[in-house]
Amino acid sequence: MSELNDEISTVPAVAVDEIDLSESYTPISPLEIARIAWEGVMRNKIRSLLTMLGVIIGVAAVIIMVAISAGTEATIADQIEGLGSNLVFIQGGIARRGAGGGGDTPTLIYDDVALLGGITGVAGTAVEQTSAQTVKSEQATLTEVSLVGTTPDFPSVRDVDLAQGRFFHQQELDRKSKLAVLGHSAAVALFGESDPIGQSITVGTTRLTIIGVAAERGVVGNTDFDSLIYTPITLLFDRFVPAQFARVVGNRVRIIYVELDETADMEHVITQMQLRLAGAKDVAVEELPFSIQSQNDIIETQGATTEAFRNLLAWVAGVSLLVGGIGIMNIMLVSVTERTREIGIRQSVGATPNDIRLQFLTEAVLLSLVGGLLGVLTGVGGAILFGETSEMRTVIVPESILLAFGSAAAVGIFFGFFPANIAAQLDPIDALRHE
Amino acid sequence: MGSIIEIRELRKTYGMGDIQVHALAGVDVTIQSGEFVAVMGPSGSGKSTLMNIIGCLDRPTSGQYYLAGIDVSQLDKPQLARIRNQQLGFIFQSFNLLARTSALDNVLLPLIYQRPSPLSMAERRDKGMAALEAVGLAERAHHEPNEMSGGQRQRVAIARALVNDPVLIMADEPTGNLDTRTGKEIMGLLHDLHGRGRTIVMVTHEPHIARQTERTITLVDGEIRADGQVVLSEEGWG
Structure with missing residues (x-):
């Protein structure tokens, strides 16, 4: 019954004294963590996509809404420009x-x-x-x-x-x-x-x-x-x-x-x-009793109105991004439960609590970054499509892309912490026995 | 060769306040390098607790446990993880392979968590392939567990347990989920490993499996009831 290959025939050299236990706290390389997290994301593509959905919608919403309000602003600005340049209006007041x-x-x-x-x-x-x-x-x-x-x-x-x-x-x-x-x-x-x-x-x-x-x-x-x-x-x-x-x-x-x-x-x-x-x-x-208004006065008045409009849209979009983040947290929490066995296996072969935490945190960040990227594509595409198919004008604001993408990343880190900590604190014995 | 495991007055107590369960009530065990030891006992006897402590997955309430010269009874979680990573290999009843992950990637798992400096990807692959070759599964390296038979999965698990050159292999009912013929194959592999100098501690509830080893420790009520070549029948547990 001797099937074993000769390569592992000898007893390992036990060099116990050389083990420096302080190395136990050294994290494994970020590249390694990123690779593990990427594999984790890719191993279940449907779940990953569903997790990202909230962020995709949130980011796209920010970009589209800002594009719509910027488009409205541009339309109004054009109309005001149309009044003539350097113009002062004097009207009989009430x-x-x-x-x-x-x-x-x-x-x-x-x-x-x-x-x-x-x-x-x-x-x-x-x-x-x-x-x-x-x-x-x-x-x-x-x-x-x-x-x-x-x-x-x-x-x-x-x-x-x-x-x-x-x-x-x-x-x-x-x-x-x-x-x-x-x-x-x-x-x-x-x-x-x-x-x-x-x-x-x-x-x-x-x-x-x-x-x-x-x-x-x-x-x-x-x-x-x-x-x-x-x-x-x-x-x-x-x-x-x-x-x-x-x-x-x-x-x-x-x-x-x-x-x-x-x-x-x-x-x-x-x-x-x-x-x-x-x-x-x-x-x-x-x-x-006359109103003397310059074009600037009118622009400012309109500007204040559109700014309020834009702020409202930004809040709505921000809330949807927040909801997207909570979605990530939800699915990550479910994922931690679902993957308890995996966590146990990793722990049994030497993953420290910190390794597990970093893995899940990185997965959450990865999901929100990829989700953010897809959201940017959806948002830009959606804004262009919306501008062409409807009466409203849309102007894509580059800052809104940065803002939305940055918020998505931040949301991922923030809402990734909680599930990652839960994963890190799992007991290896319980995790291995988990069905 | 000297002792690999030295356990003195090991106790593990669960529960708080008045109701306390003594899973281990003072256990002394010494296991020499190169031994193949079976651990038996009824459920609730404390054998799982003992295995978890020997496997550095759990810590004792009191007592000493020296693994290859290191007192691991007082180490914290990250330190225990490192000991598991460098000194131990696990074989489980339910294989415990990562799903949707190739046999090779499963075998490589312990090498990922090596620190401070892990091997290069190429070196890891070489080691992983060597371990798979050793268990006769080199040609299945890129198959996923769900494409394999139970026996093949357990071989992958054995390859994973070998890849980091551990001083001790822990086998928890390694044939429990396998048919008799496949179980024999896996036991053959373990005997082979033992024959080549590996130290193996195996939990089993099957006397005929235990009898294949040179030493069987029987636990009852958190204490060692028998230790030696004798395998007690279930009646003897009481």
């Missing part, structure tokens, strides 16, 4: 209630524009008053059209390009010339395919000659630029806005746009404007 009644409340009037034009740093001004009118051409009738009375600088101040023809000049403004410039969709609605230049429209009883058509612009903020019809504001005051008190208080305007030089100090210019307006209205600066 009339204050007081003993003096409405008549005492200063209003924004056309003559105020002249006050502002002279301030150093102001590149141009435009003014706007709107009236809803029924407009007729030979072919069509449009109701409730916004007839915008404005000044010649309007196209440059508000970044409106002309597709055809021209805008009106200062001279024409002064003469209250009966001219109109059509927004793109207004032109199509009134004249269809035919060339509107030189044709006329009737507003009320007044015939206006078309001298230009604005290029397509779309909706910016709340305004559909393409449906507007522009006309000299002087004509608007004369014909289309009832102004019983105009001779006393002046012609009311809805908004004054002030475009600044690139180099102008916005704060300084705004202060100058406030001083002049307050002087003209004979009130203190702080009592001016």
Whole structure:
């Protein structure tokens, strides 16, 4: 029955005295641990995948949600950019209630524009008053059209390009010339395919000659630029806005746009404007009932809103990442129970508690890293897909990838500790007997 | 050759407070290098406890246990793990191989936990293959346990017990899960190891297996009832 190979025929040389027991605490090499952990993960691929699922979803959720909120922010930023650069908006504020009644409340009037034009740093001004009118051409009738009375600088101040023809000049403004410039969709609605230049429209009883058509612009903020019809504001005051008190208080305007030089100090210019307006209205600066907003103010307001939105999304995503981590812990705990026998075997051949702890901890970290990586791929892919298939825009933020991936790793380490400690503290005898 | 195991007044007590179970009630054993010893006894006799302590899986409540000259009775968990790693080889009734892991990787397991500096991968593979060859399973090195018969699995376990050149091989009912013919093969391997100078301590409850060894220790109620060539029948346990 002698089957044994000769290689192990001799009694081992017992060099007991050479065993340095202090070496018992030396951990085995990290590479070895990583290899053991990797084998552990690969030995049960389905379980590993299920364990990672929570992290995959968590990481993907962070990336997609941040991409959606960044996309929304970018859309809003684009819209604000569309308002025109270096622009200051002056609008008549809400009339204050007081003993003096409405008549005492200063209003924004056309003559105020002249006050502002002279301030150093102001590149141009435009003014706007709107009236809803029924407009007729030979072919069509449009109701409730916004007839915008404005000044010649309007196209440059508000970044409106002309597709055809021209805008009106200062001279024409002064003469209250009966001219109109059509927004793109207004032109199509009134004249269809035919060339509107030189044709006329009737507003009320007044015939206006078309001298230009604005290029397509779309909706910016709340305004559909393409449906507007522009006309000299002087004509608007004369014909289309009832102004019983105009001779006393002046012609009311809805908004004054002030475009600044690139180099102008916005704060300084705004202060100058406030001083002049307050002087003209004979009130203190702080009592001016006008809202003076720069584009930056609007961006900040919108920014605060989107930041709150983004924070909310980040919290939701963070919670899902946390849940993913708890998922890892759960399955690792089950795994420790399921693999009690394996732990016992490893202990019987010389694995120390620390070896076992490191193995399970490394497995948890490995699962969350691989899960994190898969989550990044899913998240980036999902964000791109979402952006292309839905109305919403998505912008992938690199920081969100780092953040999500880092959190996944941290979650893995944190939630890996508990199961790893349980595994390390198993008694080898019990572990070996475990069925 | 000198003694490999020296056990003096070994006691193991379980339980707290008033109810105490004396699994081992003062055991003295000396086992010489190269002996093949069977340990028998009814369940609850303390033989498992004795095996666990000899196998450095457990610590005694009191008494001394010298394994190859080292007093291991007072070592802590990591130190015991290191002793198991370097001095002991285990063969279990239920084989205790890692599932979904090749025979070779199972055999290599003890070498992974060697410290301070383990062998290189190539050196390990050579040692593992040599151990598998020794038990006649070299050509099955890359098969997993579930592709093997019980006898083959136990051979893999024996190869694993040999791979680190232990001073002592612990066999816990090594033929308990095998049919008679395969059991004989495995016993043949153990006899062969013994014939070549290995020290083996084997737990068994089968008298005919115990009779194959030169010395049988019978434990009853935590004490040694018989020690020598005589194998007590079950009636003798009482």
